[in-house]
Amino acid sequence: PAPAGRPPAAKPGIPGVERIIAVASGKGGVGKSTTAVNLALGLAALGLRVGILDADVYGPSIPRLLGLKDKPKTSGGRTIVPLEAYGLKAMSMGLMVDEETPMIWRGPMVMSALTQMMREVEWGELDVLVVDMPPGTGDAQLTMAQQVPLAGAVIVSTPQDLALIDARKGLAMFQKVDVPVLGIVENMSYFVAPDTGNRYDIFGHGGARNEATRLGVPFLGEVPIEMAIRESSDAGRPVVATDPDGPHAAAYRDIAARV
Numbered sequence: 001p002a003p004a005g006r007p008p009a010a011k012p013g014i015p016g017v018e019r020i021i022a023v024a025s026g027k028g029g030v031g032k033s034t035t036a037v038n039l040a041l042g043l044a045a046l047g048l049r050v051g052i053l054d055a056d057v058y059g060p061s062i063p064r065l066l067g068l069k070d071k072p073k074t075s076g077g078r079t080i081v082p083l084e085a086y087g088l089k090a091m092s093m094g095l096m097v098d099e100e101t102p103m104i105w106r107g108p109m110v111m112s113a114l115t116q117m118m119r120e121v122e123w124g125e126l127d128v129l130v131v132d133m134p135p136g137t138g139d140a141q142l143t144m145a146q147q148v149p150l151a152g153a154v155i156v157s158t159p160q161d162l163a164l165i166d167a168r169k170g171l172a173m174f175q176k177v178d179v180p181v182l183g184i185v186e187n188m189s190y191f192v193a194p195d196t197g198n199r200y201d202i203f204g205h206g207g208a209r210n211e212a213t214r215l216g217v218p219f220l221g222e223v224p225i226e227m228a229i230r231e232s233s234d235a236g237r238p239v240v241a242t243d244p245d246g247p248h249a250a251a252y253r254d255i256a257a258r259v
């Protein structure tokens with residue numbers, strides 16, 4: 001309950017959902033969705049009840065990452081029952097249309113789809129709803145940031161300058177609309193060759209940590225570029241769920257513990 005005297009929140013929350021956390025990136029392909037899924041599983045491993053909402057309407061990847069194929073059922077003809085995978089409740093536009101069908105939608109339709117996925121899905125009681133945001137700082141991102149009571153945003157970036165420039169823009173967008181930035185994750189931080197054990201900083205290393213320090217936001221952790229992460233993602237068997245004792249699961253759990 002809100003403390004006495006405080007005006008009601010301008011942005012209505014989702015009943016039963018404690019915190020909504022956005023996972024965002026300035027550009028595509030940096031591993032935002034992979035991070036969102038494994039972060040959600042990391043939060044679940046900490047004992048929290050977790051849902052994941054795929055807000056990337058034009059390029060939904062959550063169904064594939066979680067190995068989900070079924071269409072969600074409606075209950076009472078109105079609300080939608082989210083699917084469940086590895087203990088997460090999940091909802092994505094990608095579950096409503098087949099994988100090859102492009103979503104040819106204008107902004108307002110995207111917004112109404114997003115609103116529906118938040119308000120007309122039976123999320124039930126959740127400690128955290130992780131939102132996999134579309135990349136960039138366009139209309140959908142801004143509206144999400146403004147209309148959804150986000151507890152905070154996690155920014156995913158690779159270490160190289162080109163990605164960091166865009167990550168900075170994403171971060172600035174959240175700050176502009178008063179969404180706290182929970183921190184930055186450096187994905188594809190380094191590579192350790194499995195045959196020799198030699199380490200290669202393919203995209204450089206440490207760029208995101210430096211950026212976080214410079215901007216005064218927490219650095220949440222680094223995740224190496226790893227065949228196992230790519231393969232398990234493609235197979236719909238995310239590492240945190242399928243190799244919980246492995247080093248990658250530990251990295252994601254550490255990140256989860258910091259958000």
Ligand code: ADP
Nearest residue numbers: 028029030031032033034224225226229230233
């Ligand atoms: P985004 O959501 O930013 O577009 P994805 O999560 O879809 O990015 O990742 C893009 C590609 O990179 C996918 O094929 C994914 O499996 C792969 N990937 C992401 N993170 C890693 C990683 N740490 N190691 C190896 N492959 C990764």
